[in-house]
Amino acid sequence: xxxxxxxxxxxxxxxxxxxxxxxxxxxxxxxxxxxxxxxxxxxxxxxxxxxxxxxxxxxxxxxxxxxxxxxxxxxxxxxxxxxxxxxxxxxxxxxxxxxxxxxxxxxxxxxxx
Amino acid sequence: xxxxxxxxxxxxxxxxxxxxxxxxxxxxxxxxxxxxxxxxxxxxxxxxxxxxxxxxxxxxxxxxxxxxxxxxxxxxxxxxxxxxxxxxxxxxxxxxxxxxxxxxxxxxxxxxxxxx
Numbered sequence: 001x002x003x004x005x006x007x008x009x010x011x012x013x014x015x016x017x018x019x020x021x022x023x024x025x026x027x028x029x030x031x032x033x034x035x036x037x038x039x040x041x042x043x044x045x046x047x048x049x050x051x052x053x054x055x056x057x058x059x060x061x062x063x064x065x066x067x068x069x070x071x072x073x074x075x076x077x078x079x080x081x082x083x084x085x086x087x088x089x090x091x092x093x094x095x096x097x098x099x100x101x102x103x104x105x106x107x108x109x110x111x112x113x
Numbered sequence: 114x115x116x117x118x119x120x121x122x123x124x125x126x127x128x129x130x131x132x133x134x135x136x137x138x139x140x141x142x143x144x145x146x147x148x149x150x151x152x153x154x155x156x157x158x159x160x161x162x163x164x165x166x167x168x169x170x171x172x173x174x175x176x177x178x179x180x181x182x183x184x185x186x187x188x189x190x191x192x193x194x195x196x197x198x199x200x201x202x203x204x205x206x207x208x209x210x211x212x213x214x215x216x217x218x219x220x221x222x223x224x225x226x227x228x229x
Binding site for chain 1: 117144146148154155156158161163204208217220222
């Protein structure tokens, strides 16, 4: 069975600093990988996804993530964050052939001025 | 186009009462999911519908929880004899199948359930 670990429950960072949110997964088969963002009092929306091909994927709002198969990781990065990036970020994994994703517990990104 | 909608946005109920939560998916999306999100927790899968196939109920926490979906449209999640531990945000998501992007989900804003 698949599992997802987001090691950091909270990541505080100053505005315009770079940030990395970590996601590791375990699975015995090939996977699809997703990052979702949940702004305060809103539903989740997709930031980016890895399905196949290039391991570096770019998403909305300047975020990108790199799939590392050997390390079973899919870390999310942004070179310069804004106050408006303050939100909860969820990593999710779907095994190929399964329609039910597993979500991590989330990482709260807090951007300070 | 219209996104996933859920109603009510907030529900306060007394312990022991039954509640119904509604989800209207994006038109044409054959897959529909229900999740529970407790305060400070991740998303907990509850149930999955795909077209006219039998739903995957493997995530339902107890027999007090049930859900229905009419064809490929609206879904209702029912919680009977609510308990305080049922307090959470209940999220619905829909997803296209076939030629669309596989497994990407579109989420509704959620229903915040408070059991007093």
